[in-house]
Amino acid sequence: MRRLIRRLGLYLLAVWAAITVNFFLPRLAPGDPVAALQQRLQQRGSFNPASLDALRAEFGLNTNDPLWLQYLKYLNNLIHGNLGVSITRFPASVGDVIGQDIKWTLVLLSVSVLLSFSLGTLVGIFMAWNRGTAFDTALSSLMMFFYSILYPWLAIVAVYFLGFNLGWFPFAFGYDTSLTPGWSAEFIASAAYHAILPALTLIVSTIAGWMLTMRNSMVTTLSEDYVLLARAKGLSSRRVMFAYAARNAILPSVTGFAIALGTVVGGQLLVEIVFSYPGIGFDLFQAIQGQDYALADGILLLVIVATVFMNLIVDLLYTILDPRVREGRSVSA
Amino acid sequence: MTRGFSPLASPWPSRTAASALVALFMIAALVVSACASSSANNGKSGTKTLTALGFVGGSYTQDMSPFSPNVNVGVDGLVYENLEFVNGVTGKETPVLATGHQFSSDNKTLTFNIRQNVKWSDGQAFSANDVVFTFNMIKQYPGADGSGLWQHLASVASNDPNTVVMTFKDVDPPLLPFIEQTYIVPQHLWSSVGDPTKFTNTSPVGTGPMKLKSFTAQQITYVKNPTFWQADQVKVDQINYPAVNSNDTALLQLSSHQADWAGIFNSALNAQFVQKDPAHNHIYMVPVVPVQIVPNLKNPLLAQLPVRQAISAALDRQQMSASGEAGLEQAASPTGLMPGQEAYLDPKFSGKLPDFGAADANKAASILQGAGFKKGSDGIFADAQGHKLSFKATVPGDFNDYVQDLQIAQQNLKAAGIDLQLNKVSDDGWRSDRSGHNFDLIMTGGFFGPTPYYYLEPLLNSTHISGANATNWAGWNDKATDKLLAQYAGSSDPNVQKQAIQGVTAIMADQLPVIPVLDAIQFFEYTTTNWTGWPTPDNPYAIGSAYPLAAGDNEQVILHLTPAS
Numbered sequence: 001m002r003r004l005i006r007r008l009g010l011y012l013l014a015v016w017a018a019i020t021v022n023f024f025l026p027r028l029a030p031g032d033p034v035a036a037l038q039q040r041l042q043q044r045g046s047f048n049p050a051s052l053d054a055l056r057a058e059f060g061l062n063t064n065d066p067l068w069l070q071y072l073k074y075l076n077n078l079i080h081g082n083l084g085v086s087i088t089r090f091p092a093s094v095g096d097v098i099g100q101d102i103k104w105t106l107v108l109l110s111v112s113v114l115l116s117f118s119l120g121t122l123v124g125i126f127m128a129w130n131r132g133t134a135f136d137t138a139l140s141s142l143m144m145f146f147y148s149i150l151y152p153w154l155a156i157v158a159v160y161f162l163g164f165n166l167g168w169f170p171f172a173f174g175y176d177t178s179l180t181p182g183w184s185a186e187f188i189a190s191a192a193y194h195a196i197l198p199a200l201t202l203i204v205s206t207i208a209g210w211m212l213t214m215r216n217s218m219v220t221t222l223s224e225d226y227v228l229l230a231r232a233k234g235l236s237s238r239r240v241m242f243a244y245a246a247r248n249a250i251l252p253s254v255t256g257f258a259i260a261l262g263t264v265v266g267g268q269l270l271v272e273i274v275f276s277y278p279g280i281g282f283d284l285f286q287a288i289q290g291q292d293y294a295l296a297d298g299i300l301l302l303v304i305v306a307t308v309f310m311n312l313i314v315d316l317l318y319t320i321l322d323p324r325v326r327e328g329r330s331v332s333a
Numbered sequence: 334m335t336r337g338f339s340p341l342a343s344p345w346p347s348r349t350a351a352s353a354l355v356a357l358f359m360i361a362a363l364v365v366s367a368c369a370s371s372s373a374n375n376g377k378s379g380t381k382t383l384t385a386l387g388f389v390g391g392s393y394t395q396d397m398s399p400f401s402p403n404v405n406v407g408v409d410g411l412v413y414e415n416l417e418f419v420n421g422v423t424g425k426e427t428p429v430l431a432t433g434h435q436f437s438s439d440n441k442t443l444t445f446n447i448r449q450n451v452k453w454s455d456g457q458a459f460s461a462n463d464v465v466f467t468f469n470m471i472k473q474y475p476g477a478d479g480s481g482l483w484q485h486l487a488s489v490a491s492n493d494p495n496t497v498v499m500t501f502k503d504v505d506p507p508l509l510p511f512i513e514q515t516y517i518v519p520q521h522l523w524s525s526v527g528d529p530t531k532f533t534n535t536s537p538v539g540t541g542p543m544k545l546k547s548f549t550a551q552q553i554t555y556v557k558n559p560t561f562w563q564a565d566q567v568k569v570d571q572i573n574y575p576a577v578n579s580n581d582t583a584l585l586q587l588s589s590h591q592a593d594w595a596g597i598f599n600s601a602l603n604a605q606f607v608q609k610d611p612a613h614n615h616i617y618m619v620p621v622v623p624v625q626i627v628p629n630l631k632n633p634l635l636a637q638l639p640v641r642q643a644i645s646a647a648l649d650r651q652q653m654s655a656s657g658e659a660g661l662e663q664a665a666s667p668t669g670l671m672p673g674q675e676a677y678l679d680p681k682f683s684g685k686l687p688d689f690g691a692a693d694a695n696k697a698a699s700i701l702q703g704a705g706f707k708k709g710s711d712g713i714f715a716d717a718q719g720h721k722l723s724f725k726a727t728v729p730g731d732f733n734d735y736v737q738d739l740q741i742a743q744q745n746l747k748a749a750g751i752d753l754q755l756n757k758v759s760d761d762g763w764r765s766d767r768s769g770h771n772f773d774l775i776m777t778g779g780f781f782g783p784t785p786y787y788y789l790e791p792l793l794n795s796t797h798i799s800g801a802n803a804t805n806w807a808g809w810n811d812k813a814t815d816k817l818l819a820q821y822a823g824s825s826d827p828n829v830q831k832q833a834i835q836g837v838t839a840i841m842a843d844q845l846p847v848i849p850v851l852d853a854i855q856f857f858e859y860t861t862t863n864w865t866g867w868p869t870p871d872n873p874y875a876i877g878s879a880y881p882l883a884a885g886d887n888e889q890v891i892l893h894l895t896p897a898s
Contacts, residue, residue, distance in 0.1 A: 032761065051475050051476055051478045053475070055530065057476075058528070088395075089394045090402060090531075091398075091531045092395075096394065100394065147879075164585050171582070173576075177549070177573065177576075180549070181549055272578055274579070274582075276577050276579060278392050278576070286390060290426065
């Protein structure tokens with residue numbers, strides 16, 4: 001318990017540090033949100049300094065407060081759940097923008113990560129169990145091949161051949177945009193159909209990582225004495241494989257899985273660009289281009305909190321998976 | 334204050350490494366599969382729907398006030414209308430909510446005749462009071478006055494339901510297009526909304542040809558407005574604007590005829606769109622304003638006309654067009670005029686837009702020799718005091734097309750005995766160097782408007798040399814130019830204005846205050862599979878691009894479209 005409280009404190013510290021860096025880094029970088037705004041306004045007509053000044057005031061960019069005071073105000077707003085107003089989407093608030101787009105990101109990415117992790121880990125277990133066989137060698141080489149494919153290339157090939165040329169799958173959008181989003185069967189079916197191609201490419205490009213991590217980790221545990229003991233006791237293969245070898249080998253994968261789930265909320269910019277799929281990654285991309293500090297900070301804050309939260313979950317999982325942690329001993333002992 | 338619709342930046346999208354990479358791979362994939370047969374579904378829908386890619390940039394947030402800096406596509410022009418449409422290609426005016434206008438003889442009063450029998454889409458009658466209300470609302474909320482109208486207007490009032498009278502603080506007829514293009518909103522709904530830049534306007538009520546059917550983050554859908562005053566001319570029943578994240582997706586949408594209309598850049602447009610179905614797929618890149626290499630006239634070498642002439646003569650504009658700009662932008666005219674603006678040519682050009690001719694390094698060298706420059710042992714010309722013709726060209730490092738154009742210029746100038754180095758800077762650095770005259774040569778676009786005045790005035794008027802928002806980047810300080818520009822600005826007579834522009838274009842061609850290179854364009858792609866009647870170079874009734882910059886133009890396009898038989 002004491003360990004958990006200590007961890008919790010550490011996590012809070014990490015969140016605060018990340019928020020702080022998050023606040024200062026974009027503001028120290030060169031560039032000016034007003035210049036970016038001016039650029040956009042000029043594309044719509046002539047530019048009038050007086051109108052620009054008025055808009056600056058509305059965006060809260062006319063402040064003469066020193067940076068530290070802005071920082072304190074930012075923290076105060078955060079505590080009150082106010083993420084501010086987005087400049088690139090003005091007058092929409094950061095909360096509205098994130099709320100609107102994050103559902104797409106969450107569903108697509110968490111399902112892909114979950115599938116990729118469970119499939120990859122399971123196959124990794126069997127590969128390690130059958131290490132050295134043709135099955136293991138062939139699959140290992142194949143996985144190394146998938147592992148080294150650049151994601152954008154894979155996605156574009158999928159879009160172009162499976163989507164555009166063959167027409168098996170839609171190559172753009174999150175659903176048939178002529179439908180009204182809602183809980184209708186038609187909409188859900190359309191959304192699922194549109195998600196297949198992006199999810200497939202995500203799974204193909206990440207599954208090799210899970211497989212190889214699990215395989216290599218389990219090959220090590222398979223040579224441990226306790227596995228030999230389990231076999232000597234005459235336990236069933238399945239029990240030795242899962243309860244003895246895999247359970248001990250899965251720890252690094254679980255950490256990786258948690259981190260992957262934590263970063264899900266940041267979206268997948270490449271997926272969103274190639275498939276024109278709705279999501280939070282493109283919002284972040286645009287926020288950075290438009291020097292929209294409030295929106296960028298809001299999304300990054302979400303990523304930080306989610307990552308830290310998932311790490312906390314892993315800590316809890318470790319206590320279940322690994323008795324040494326439960327008893328407060330060092331993991332490496 | 335400077336006016337003009339201004340792609341001050343490169344009109345080409347600047348890309349981050351990530352999206353450039355994606356584009357690169359996309360092109361590679363396109364090339365690889367060039368021989369694979371395309372089985373795109375050329376599905377023709379039964380309903381008369383137009384699908385337009387008017388916004389490439391992620392999901393929508395609803396923002397339907399024409400005065401918002403982030404207004405949604407389709408709000409301007411389709412839902413709300415302006416007083417008069419001014420064609421950006423020809424400068425021709427088409428009456429919309431006003432049937433005409435007159436300046437007083439001293440040009441200090443402007444009267445608009447307001448159209449009768451126009452209804453808002455909620456059934457209420459439109460009147461001059463709505464126009465008066467809109468202008469006075471902009472006065473109250475300066476954030477909505479993007480054109481700075483109230484820096485020159487003194488009052489806007491109406492004596493009867495048919496006319497609106499505007500008075501000016503100073504004589505300023507060039508303000509007219511910006512007044513004409515102000516979108517008019519209904520007083521009965523807007524008088525209580527407060528700041529119009531913050532108003533999301535979720536159920537917009539306008540006078541235009543379309544009205545909002547539905548809004549989602551992924552698509553904005555408009556349907557025909559039955560109360561529109563020219564409803565019988567509108568053949569489009571519905572317009573879909575899906576949210577697209579990239580120009581590559583947009584290209585595939587166009588190519589598979591899932592979209593009818595767009596305004597995107599993609600270097601594969603010819604190969605992957607036009608050539609896939611030349612009978613139906615078309616691009617019409619509308620030239621609007623020159624891209625130029627601006628010399629800093631404070632530099633004693635660049636201040637000499639022969640040096641500028643030699644630089645200009647050596648440039649291979651054809652190669653820049655072909656390899657720097659994917660063949661989409663054409664070589665500029667020394668007058669700074671666009672094709673279609675021949676009426677503004679000085680009579681000495683006898684009605685034909687002059688060109689720079691082919692690159693000629695020998696001609697450049699002989700101009701320099703004639704001016705007393707001598708080639709040094711390193712092959713670079715220098716003046717009698719030994720000052721070498723060696724310059725730095727400032728360019729935003731992420732404007733790939735500009736960088737490539739200047740690399741071509743570098744080779745061209747080297748052959749002519751002039752040394753050119755590229756100075757790649759950030760976008761912000763480029764902007765501040767430009768207005769601060771902190772460069773030798775700088776590559777940039779310009780402002781544009783319905784007549785060449787809106788390009789020439791910011792660029793050449795000596796009043797714009799200094800200040801934080803300086804737009805006379807070269808530092809051109811010439812009494813004759815100023816006088817001609819003042820002649821234009823002081824008159825509302827199109828003939829007097831035309832003569833003034835003719836004078837300035839002659840100065841452009843003869844004295845090279847800036848060196849025009851290419852004609853910057855507005856991107857416009859369309860297919861005639863489902864709809865015909867699009868603007869063409871032969872009938873440029875509007876700038877066809879499907880994006881909000883050409884909002885008033887979009888209304889004209891909708892009025893011209895008819896279903897393909």
